[in-house]
Amino acid sequence: MRRTLPRRAMAALAALSGVTGCAHYTPLPLATAPPLAADVRSLARAETIVATEPLSVAQVVDLALANNPDLKAARLRRAIAAGQTRQAGVLPNPSLTGAFLPLLSGGGAVPAWNIGLSQDIKALLTYRTRRRAAVDSERQVAADIVWQEWQVAGQARQVAGDLILGAGSRQSYVAAYRLLAARNAKLEQALAARNVTLVTVAPDRVALQAARTALDALDQRQLALMHQLDALLGLAPDVVVPLATQIDLPRFDPAAIRAELATLPDRRPDLIALRMGYAAADEQLRQAIVAQFPDVVLGGSVSSDSSKVINSGPNVAIGLPIFDRNQGNVAITRATRAQLQADYAARLATAVGTVGALLREMEQLSAQLAVARRDLPAARSSADRAQAAFGASNIDERGYVDLVYNRFAKEQEIMTLELGLLDRQVAIQTLVGDGLPTVDLRADDARAVSR
Template identity: 45%
Template sequence: MRIAAAMLLAACMGGCATYHAKPLPEQAASATSLSQLQGFDATALPLDMATVERLVLLNNPDLKTQHARHQAAQAHRRQDGVLPNPSVGGSVGYLLSGPGDATAWTASISQDIASLITLRPRREAAKANADGVDAGLLWEQWQTLGKARLLVIDLVEGEQQLALQHQAMESQTQRESRILDAVHAGNMERVTVASDLAAAAEARTAFDDLQRRQLDLRQQLNALMGLKPDVVLPLASTLPSASVDAAAMREQFDSVSRRRPDLVALQLGYRAQEATLRAAVLAQFPPLAIGYDASQDNSRVRNGGPAVNFTLPIFDHNQHNVAIARATREQLHQQYTVRLATAHDDVDALLAQYVQLDAQRQTLAPAADDAVRAASQADRAAQAGLIDVRNATDLRVAAINRQLAQLAIEQAMLEQQAALELLVGRGMPTSLEQDVMAP
């Protein structure tokens, strides 16, 4: 018996984990150059949209924690699927007085049957929960890439707007300088040119605002990549024109429940709750333990036999846990239904906005081209002394404003396209590894 006990103890200790301290770092810093980023290729400069997305996916600080969250979910899955341990008991009764001549002892071993009955649904729930965590992590990746896309669009389009606004500011500044020279010479009254001076100040303010916005966007993109705020990202100067096929988008939305990870995660959460509800229903039966008891009294009389232990379900027969599980399932059902309907409405709304922007672009394009031609003609006329420089500047600024409006529409269309691709899961796999059925 001593040898058996020692072997049993060694087997139990062999599966035990050990503890090792892991202190937190005293300092941490973001990358100070592109070369420190994982997956960076110097031959890929300037960075296009696909390269930026790849670098964000590999280096985003928040996404780097996903491996640990995946490991934690898998650990919970393994723990929830482990067989319940048998219970072992024993006691020793030393002879203190009386006619006996031996030490009494009792020993027992039993197994919880109720835990075995609910083991299968609990394992199903644990698997669905773990897979749901992975789907949620994939959705976080997809949203992070969507944010990176929008930042690249705003930065590239913003640089073009900044260049045009700089031209407008320079034109206004040159006119302002001439006007101030004339005012100081006594050839003009400041009151008569107040609107021109105000226009020059507004042009500088607009340019400064754009500069601040560009800096903020660059710092946001750097943060997504795990770079320090002052690192300069050389982005490609142009982007492909926006192109949205409404029919194709709606066709892709038909399978969005299998493509978008957030919807897949909700489905898996619902599946896990279904299994949890089944386990709660099975747990209504009386908790039952079956085992074997053996004993010896002080006169060396030994006996043994099967033992059964169960709880009478008089007051508590798990009805509250069943009600909670059923209510939670209904909540998840409603949440999934609302999310799916909302996604459909969002796609319809974005498609309508895109159509409106496209119509505005088509209307604005001829007017912008005409304004640019008129400004060019006015510049030539001003150089020949045929018209006043002040009027030529007004026409030039008007043409620039038309171009800025055109760029703003193009930027909005690119943003709408990126949002639509995010909503329909365009570019995501058509299904995950597990076979998921919508509730």
Template identity: 40%
Template sequence: MFFGLAGCAVYHPAPLALHDPLQASVAGLRNQLPGGGAVALGGALSLPDVAALAVLNDPDLVAARAQRGVGEADLLSAGLVPDPSLSAGFAALLSGPGSMPALAGGLSQDVSALVTYRVNVRAAKAGLAQVNAQILWQEWQVASQAEQLCIMLDGDAQSLATLRADHDALAQVNNATLAQVAAHNLTVAAESVSMADLAAVDTALNTAVQTRGQDRDQLDALLGLQPGTDVAVALSPVQPLNPAAVEDAINSLAQRRPDLIALRFGYEQADAKLRGAILSQFLPVSIGATAGRDTSNVWSAGPQVSLSLPLFNRNRGAIAQAKATRAQLAAQFQASLASADAGARALLARIALLQDESAAADTQAAAAVKIAAQARAAFASGALDASSAAGLQSAATSREREAIALRVQLLTARLSLETLTGVGLPPIAAAPMEPAA
């Protein structure tokens, strides 16, 4: 018995870390990949590098991975057998013909865990697999979000460049207008219009700067960086979609998407718990032995068995609850599968529309830029006034911003489609289902 007590767990304090876990630069991030290798932190990062760093360092993901320990503990608990029970009794002789105190003792073992061992372990394994699939789905979403923010930040930078070009052109027009008004060649109304145009561009420029700051802070949060930390990213061309591959991915969503796999494991866990509830109609069951001596010095010993007779309760409440839970999870899986299929196909149609709109916007922007270049040359030669040249320049940069916005929408939509269809993720094999009880 003392050897058994020596193996008992003991308490060890684990105080919370109260320091700020956010890093001041990319160099401080965790970059060791689970399969070996590391993300190079020197120089500009690629989109896959940013995605990997987000998965490794996102504080929410670090907290989510701690849930795996709870699932592992449940699996350990499901495979353990209860400790035996030891009982002893002493009854002093107070009166009567007896000649000595009575003694009693017993040793019993609850064997209920052996009856439900297989279903309990199966339920615990399914629960752990569900947690792992949920964490994988969260990791994939974080990776996709990090890549989308990089694309958005690149679009923000391009838009800011066009707005600054507008500001410079309108500032030049405004200065020329002020000079003409001072020379009494133009009225104050012209000055008012010029200043209003410049103020409108400055407002748009300030809004764009704020938007870029918000996108940067969101990326910093995913990477575990302090707000305001700039991350150098080098974007590579995004490959066009393969319609056949996308169609295959949509048709195999139930085998590919981790959130759907998690629901399947959740259903399997509920099915195992239903079987356990049915087996529990006869529980608890315990076996053991008792021995004792009565007051007349007669010794006796023998086996002891106890179990529940399913006559009245029959664990019907727990069985009905387990059946309802399994049915609810089956309906939830079907609804989620239908929603995933519809969402992926709707996004695929939106991408096709965005591709056409983006191509048209790029063509219009290129034509407007060409006209603006001709206008600048005409203005330099004195053949065009400053106001007309600035107007054509603003029209060109406006077209460019429209093209940039559509391009960002297209690229982020493609990344969203990859997330929704699980493209890039290996299929996750769910454990084979046993026949339902």
């Protein structure tokens, strides 16, 4: 005769089979040291992005997207949202109840027992809305992450571009300071010999101090920008990132940008995220309205009393909506949806308005830059003639210094205008997403966005 497993062994196997499908704990210790790279070559994807040094602006952007610490942390929110979507898609478990009542006294012959199985019906009615709300929330998180990538890419473009322009303009600042310093040294010697008065020396002292302040401010700004770039790339402080001398940005076409403003809501991740959030809030309102109906629990049970009489049949439990009719949650979700609708309208107006304002500012700066560039050849020519005249003793030193310094001032003015144009161009291209990652919307995503 074939032997069968004891009941205890079968119960143990059943329990083990249930445990194998459960999650298990694994430790995840915190970092004990800041995870900062010591050089550019140590960054993630550096071997594929950085072919040669110095780095172009586009390469800096790619490295920032791959290594920015805030982006790494933000991308993990997608896994949290995916887990919430998965949980929302799980059907509610039925409830199993049972009791075993040993016979203690009386005329009965056997112990009594009962077993019941029931299911919450309201949880099933709200299942679809909960599922859709969770899916929309996950897509909202995905769009928010892409929007954060846009911000990091825009910052990397701006910081790298400003560093390149600043490095190119420093030579002019140094030359102006050295020219005024040499002039001031001679005047100080003349003042000590009582050949000139303090009134004569004072303007040169002021000009020298202004030139030194301008040079110091430029160096301070360059150092602060380098630290910002290190932070964006996940590098240790004071790592010098070698940068190219030319700024490579996507082609800038103001007319095309104005023409595409009408489709901006379909491309900007923050606007898409708000639309997804609105869709999730709309589903939550539907869920709250469905939840107004009374709680209904359906099931069945079988029982046996101590005299071996067995009864079986359905049972139902209905909540009486006397006090709580979910009116508070309906009001909250309705107000939340209205707020998100207003937030979307405000963000859309700001997005379009900001791009239009920056384009207008660029037009003004471009006109001013054209005038400055038109005047630069005359300033350089005057400086060259003054240098030749000073060498032939046909002009005094003060006139020579003034004309040469005027050339430096004009060059610095042009560099300041170019910096302003660059910053606005980067800001516009960040706001419209030129050359930046896009939100991938599948067909069902588009349906959710248009709801």
